[in-house]
Amino acid sequence: MKIIVQKFGGTSVATPESRECVAGHIIRRKEAGYGVVAVISAMGRHGDPYATDTLLDLVKSPKGDGALVSPHNLDLLLACGEIISSVVMAHTLETKGHSAIALSGAQAGIITDEAFGSAKVIGCNPVMVWKYLKQGFIVLVAGFQGISRGYAITTLGRGGSDTTASVMGAALRAEEVEFYKDVDGVFSADPNVCEDAIVQSRVTYEELAEMAYGGAKVIHPQAVEIAKEFTVPVRVRPTFDPRKDEEGTLVTFEQGGAERIITGIAHVADLVHVRLSFNDGGEAGPREVESRRMRAFHSLGAAGISLDFINIAGEDLFFTIRKDQVEACARSLAEIHCTRRLRGDCAKVVVVGAGMHGRPGVMSVVVECLFEAGVPILHSTDSHTTLSCLIPSEALRTAVGALHKRFCADEAEQDSIRGETNST
Numbered sequence: 396m397k398i399i400v401q402k403f404g405g406t407s408v409a410t411p412e413s414r415e416c417v418a419g420h421i422i423r424r425k426e427a428g429y430g431v432v433a434v435i436s437a438m439g440r441h442g443d444p445y446a447t448d449t450l451l452d453l454v455k456s457p458k459g460d461g462a463l464v465s466p467h468n469l470d471l472l473l474a475c476g477e478i479i480s481s482v483v484m485a486h487t488l489e490t491k492g493h494s495a496i497a498l499s500g501a502q503a504g505i506i507t508d509e510a511f512g513s514a515k516v517i518g519c520n521p522v523m524v525w526k527y528l529k530q531g532f533i534v535l536v537a538g539f540q541g542i543s544r545g546y547a548i549t550t551l552g553r554g555g556s557d558t559t560a561s562v563m564g565a566a567l568r569a570e571e572v573e574f575y576k577d578v579d580g581v582f583s584a585d586p587n588v589c590e591d592a593i594v595q596s597r598v599t600y601e602e603l604a605e606m607a608y609g610g611a612k613v614i615h616p617q618a619v620e621i622a623k624e625f626t627v628p629v630r631v632r633p634t635f636d637p638r639k640d641e642e643g644t645l646v647t648f649e650q651g652g653a654e655r656i657i658t659g660i661a662h663v664a665d666l667v668h669v670r671l672s673f674n675d676g677g678e679a680g681p682r683e684v685e686s687r688r689m690r691a692f693h694s695l696g697a698a699g700i701s702l703d704f705i706n707i708a709g710e711d712l713f714f715t716i717r718k719d720q721v722e723a724c725a726r727s728l729a730e731i732h733c734t735r736r737l738r739g740d741c742a743k744v745v746v747v748g749a750g751m752h753g754r755p756g757v758m759s760v761v762v763e764c765l766f767e768a769g770v771p772i773l774h775s776t777d778s779h780t781t782l783s784c785l786i787p788s789e790a791l792r793t794a795v796g797a798l799h800k801r802f803c804a805d806e807a808e809q810d811s812i813r814g815e816t817n818s819t
Contacts, residue, residue, distance in 0.1 A: 396528060398569040399429040402436075402538065402560035405446060406577050407634045408480050409439035414487045416635055420575060421533060422493060430528040432567065434538045434560040435484050437476030445479045447539075466511030470540075470550045474499070477537035477556065485535045495533040498523060501542035503534075505562060507549045514549035516541060516558065516621075519566040536563060554615030561618040565625035572627055574614055575634040580644035581606070581613055583659040583803040588795050593803065595658060597645045599749050600629075602658040605781050609661030609745030622646070656757065657748035657802035660795050664788060665718040666703075668738040668773060674710040675734045684710050691731050698727040703743070704774050704785055713774065715741065715785060740788040741773065744795055745781050746802065752779045760801065768797035 401424065403417050417433075424431045441448035450472055454464045464472075481497040488495035504521040507514035527534050538556025541549050551558050557574065564572035578586070580594040581603060598606075600623035607616035613631060622629045632643035673679065673687040691712065695702060700723055702714040716724055718739065728735065751757045758775075761782055765772055770793055774785040786794050 396430045397428065398432065398528070398567045399424045400432045400434065400560055400564040400567065400569045400572045402434040402556060402572065402574045403484075403634065404556070404576065405436040405439050405443075405480075407575055408435060408484055409443060411487075413635070414484060417484065417575070418487050418491060420573075420632075420634070421488065422491065425493065425533055429570070430534075432524060432528070432534045432536060432563055432569075433484070434536045434556055434563060435477060435481045436538050436556040438480045438483070445476050447473055447476050450476055467547055470511045470514075471548050473550050474537070474540040474548050477539050481535040481537045485533075488533055488535075493533055494531060495535060496527045497535040497537070498527075499537050499548075500540035500559060501548060503536045503563065504566070505541035505559065507541035507543055507551070509543040509545060509547055509549065511547075511549055513552035514541060514543070516551070516562050519562050521563065521566050524563070524567065554618070557615035557618035558621065561621035561625075561627065561629075564627040564629075565621060569627060572622060572629050574629065574631045576613065576631060577634055578613075579633045579636070580631045580642065581611075581646075581659070584795055584799045585611065585662065588662065588792055589660070589799045591796070591799060591803075594642075595644050597647065597649070598658050599648060600646055601780055602747055602749055603629075603646050605745070605747045605778075606659055606661045609747060609781065609783070610663035610743070611659070611661040619646070623648075655748065656750040656754065657746055658750075659747050659803065660798045661745040661747060662791060662795055663743045663745075664791060666715045666741040666743060666785070666788075667718055667721055668704070668715050668741050668785060669713065669724065670736040670738075671712040671728070672710065672734040672736070673712070673732070679710075679732075687731055687733060688712055691728060691733065694727040694731060695724065698723050700724055700727065704776055704783070706774065715743070715774075738773070741785055742788045742791040742794075743783055743785055744791070744798060745783045746798060747781050748802075749780050751782070758782055761798065764797050764801045765794060768793050770794045770797070 407417050408414050421433050437447045439446045485495040485497040502523050504519050506518040507516050524534050538559040539551050560572050581598055582592040584592040586592040604616045604619040629646035630643050673684045700720050704715045706713040770786050770790040772784045776783045
């Protein structure tokens with residue numbers, strides 16, 4: 396039996412009208428002869444009755460956090476949103492004459508560790524999924540959740556339904572995992588920021604993962620990594636335009652074009668640039684400076700604060716954090732002798748492309764492009780498929796637009812860039 400795994404997000408199943416659209420996608424694959432497994436997210440967004448954040452509101456403490464609820468109980472509550480959504484979607488399919496069964500993540504065989512709220516999948520044994528597929532059922536799997544070896548219900552963290560879909564695709568050896576979104580596919584930039592953004596017909600796993608890490612909200616990067624590891628083809632399709640059901644973006648190991656240098660421009664807003672000075676008074680020796688720096692890293696890690704743009708320069712440490720982590724950062728460093736200097740209102744732009752690997756001169760083009768657009772670069776980092784620049788927030792739209800025009804323009808412009816980088 397050939398299997399197709401489909402994943403539908405919260406906005407795709409939020410209303411009766413949107414569920415009708417989702418049912419159409421599922422039924423088309425079923426009638427084409429596939430066994431269909433659809434991974435379903437909780438319905439809607441914050442404020443909608445069964446959305447994850449709405450359920451979270453039910454148990455917030457007077458201080459506005461979830462401190463009064465044990466992690467075990469909180470995960471049990473939050474898993475309900477996807478279960479409700481899966482049952483409702485199964486009912487929609489049944490009213491159209493198709494046998495459908497809803498399964499929780501545990502029933503679908505997804506096994507995790509016990510890191511409540513951000514559990515990692517450690518195995519998948521989809522016995523019940525296979526049972527119902529062989530009986531001709533469409534199987535609806537509640538995303539975002541699993542079960543530990545100690546029989547505790549766990550959730551996988553934000554974007555966890557994407558991970559569920561990739562795990563199911565790998566375990567079932569699916570022909571393809573289809574991620575249905577409220578956009579037409581993987582764009583070359585955020586269309587809300589860059590009006591010239593275009594849908595890419597093909598990207599590599601690595602490019603999509605880097606764009607996701609860089610801020611593009613298409614597929615959770617962990618889901619992309621799982622699909623890559625198990626060589627599961629992935630396609631990103633639009634939910635609400637049936638005319639484009641066979642379009643979208645294919646994600647494979649192969650690049651979309653042999654000579655394409657850049658796939659897209661991603662970005663992250665609301666960042667704060669932090670500088671820690673461990674010897675402002677000049678009283679500390681080199682070993683003490685190293686000790687303070689080491690304790691700072693340990694403390695920040697223990698507080699769950701993710702650092703980016705990390706740079707050690709002499710006796711100082713530089714990094715960026717999210718704006719909402721500033722207070723937690725200050726608390727974690729309270730016992731460490733250092734001077735903190737913060738620059739708020741920063742953003743990151745990320746140029747992503749497998750084609751830049753081994754091609755000198757790309758950074759030169761980036762720097763020139765931002766200079767001509769009047770965008771200052773505060774800091775930069777790179778990998779073999781990305782170039783990241785920290786810039787002032789107010790220049791974000793300008794930077795994305797300028798870089799997109801330079802790198803993702805028509806073929807004549809691409810020929811020009813290839814000539815620039817090849818000759819550098």
